[in-house]
Amino acid sequence: MAKSKKRHPVVFGGVGYTKIPKSMSTTMLQVLCDLSQLYHGRKTPLKYGTKNENFCIEKGWFYWRRERAWPVLSVDRQPQIVIARDPMDRFVSMYGWLCIEEGLRRCGPAVHDIHDFARLVHDWVRRGIVPRGLPLEKHIHDHIQPAYRYIPTRFRYNKKRLRIIQYTDNGSKMAEKLATVFREAHIPEWAIQKSLARVSGTKHTRPLKKSHKHEWKKEILQNPKSLYYVLSTYYPDYEYFGYKLPKRKGF
Numbered sequence: 001m002a003k004s005k006k007r008h009p010v011v012f013g014g015v016g017y018t019k020i021p022k023s024m025s026t027t028m029l030q031v032l033c034d035l036s037q038l039y040h041g042r043k044t045p046l047k048y049g050t051k052n053e054n055f056c057i058e059k060g061w062f063y064w065r066r067e068r069a070w071p072v073l074s075v076d077r078q079p080q081i082v083i084a085r086d087p088m089d090r091f092v093s094m095y096g097w098l099c100i101e102e103g104l105r106r107c108g109p110a111v112h113d114i115h116d117f118a119r120l121v122h123d124w125v126r127r128g129i130v131p132r133g134l135p136l137e138k139h140i141h142d143h144i145q146p147a148y149r150y151i152p153t154r155f156r157y158n159k160k161r162l163r164i165i166q167y168t169d170n171g172s173k174m175a176e177k178l179a180t181v182f183r184e185a186h187i188p189e190w191a192i193q194k195s196l197a198r199v200s201g202t203k204h205t206r207p208l209k210k211s212h213k214h215e216w217k218k219e220i221l222q223n224p225k226s227l228y229y230v231l232s233t234y235y236p237d238y239e240y241f242g243y244k245l246p247k248r249k250g251f
Contacts, residue, residue: 015182015185020082022094022097023147031198034195034198040069079181082163087243089167092216094117098139099117114216115220119229126232178199
């Protein structure tokens, strides 16, 4: 019988992180990969492709390196970062990524537009009706869940250690918010600056793509049935993260 791989605790450098798809998760894993390398003794993080979020996962987050560049808080005291995103914006981003981007049709033959996608997501999440003909069923299922479901139960109902950061596509603002949490975790300033270099001064949404998202959002807000599907599916996120429900009129 093959031996199972031993699991090692991941130490990002003093902070915890809850990954929520379509909420800056790829960039955050890259930031934590850089931070983990610095914590484990590298003066400069290894370079890798901008989309290769699995670099540190493949390397075991460098747990095997004995160097420790700074002392970290105990696990039960480390702040837990959650990037929260407006539920409607997150839904629209899901549609663009799963059904449109790079010409990939991952949503199957039943989805011809964002209204079909709204119905598919609602029926799957709220009613448990699994759509047929999806080429990447698990991948889509893992992306469309309400954001609050990704938060571990031990934090979901006890927010004392949660540091909920409201997402914006302004990189400088996101870097400032993250830096505040990093400082709370006693991460040294030089490591904060190096690990957040890929975030600050950047835009996380391309102009053309942002224009498309604006049109898709407008379509949802002008269609009562589609708006119902989205709000019914993601109402728990509006309630949990404190976002205001959108209004159909006055877009």
